Amino acid sequence: MTDNHSPPKSDTEVGGAPTQSQKRRKLVIFVVILAVIAYVGGNGMKNAWILQRQIECSRCLQRIAEGLSTYNYDMKTAQQTPIEFLRAKGLEEKWLICPRRTGLQSNYVITGLPSEAKGADAEIIIYEPLANHDNKGANILYANGHAQFLKPDEYREMIRKDK
Numbered sequence: 001m002t003d004n005h006s007p008p009k010s011d012t013e014v015g016g017a018p019t020q021s022q023k024r025r026k027l028v029i030f031v032v033i034l035a036v037i038a039y040v041g042g043n044g045m046k047n048a049w050i051l052q053r054q055i056e057c058s059r060c061l062q063r064i065a066e067g068l069s070t071y072n073y074d075m076k077t078a079q080q081t082p083i084e085f086l087r088a089k090g091l092e093e094k095w096l097i098c099p100r101r102t103g104l105q106s107n108y109v110i111t112g113l114p115s116e117a118k119g120a121d122a123e124i125i126i127y128e129p130l131a132n133h134d135n136k137g138a139n140i141l142y143a144n145g146h147a148q149f150l151k152p153d154e155y156r157e158m159i160r161k162d163k
Contacts, residue, residue: 058147
């Protein structure tokens, strides 16, 4: 004789439908997985954004260097600083300011012109303050036209050697 009032043998109700506790457990697991994905994805997106800004900043330095090459040829008649010259020649203001910086004024430091480099491709012609990237590093542009993002210790050493 079978007992019609005995509980089902599985955790599901009659007919295979999940119980309330199973539904809650699945919801909690889903929310936890979603939170982990959001956390990991959020950090990845933040790092990607920081890297994108560093690359945009190095492009700004390269644009300035291109303009400085023109300044080399015109500077005999130009009675302007290199930055004034670049503005007068139509270089957009956005290229004169680090994308991480919120100010309206360029704070890139021009130490020389490409043609004035003393034969050393590794000579620094433009650099920026560490503060532009929250003191985590900065871009440097060399006489041969390549830009490099350096960590603070490497940056300080390169600036010290170049002076």
